[in-house]
Amino acid sequence: MAVTQADIDALTAALASGERSVRMPSGAMVEYRSVAEIRTARDELKAEMADQNAEAGTGPRRVRQVRYYHGGRGY
Numbered sequence: 001m002a003v004t005q006a007d008i009d010a011l012t013a014a015l016a017s018g019e020r021s022v023r024m025p026s027g028a029m030v031e032y033r034s035v036a037e038i039r040t041a042r043d044e045l046k047a048e049m050a051d052q053n054a055e056a057g058t059g060p061r062r063v064r065q066v067r068y069y070h071g072g073r074g075y
Contacts, residue, residue: 002052003045003048003049003052004025004049005049006025007024007025007045008042008045008046008049010022010023010024010025011038011041011042011045012042014032014038015035015038015039015042018035020032020033020034020035020038022038
């Protein structure tokens with residue numbers, strides 16, 4: 001199932017209002033046990049959406065950084 005921004009917005013709105021039950025844009029009603037669980041679900045959806053955008057070539061790309069360290073004497 002593709003993640004949409006509307007799914008993330010629904011979870012964010014539930015966090016803002018302090019509710020534990022969320023009606024997703026697809027019509028499904030989901031009840032979470034705690035606010036922390038809603039926050040975790042939202043973060044997972046954001047990561048999944050970022051992966052979808054990276055695969056499609058849209059959105060910001062992740063930059064890979066490689067660092068080299070030299071512990072030698074320097075001469």
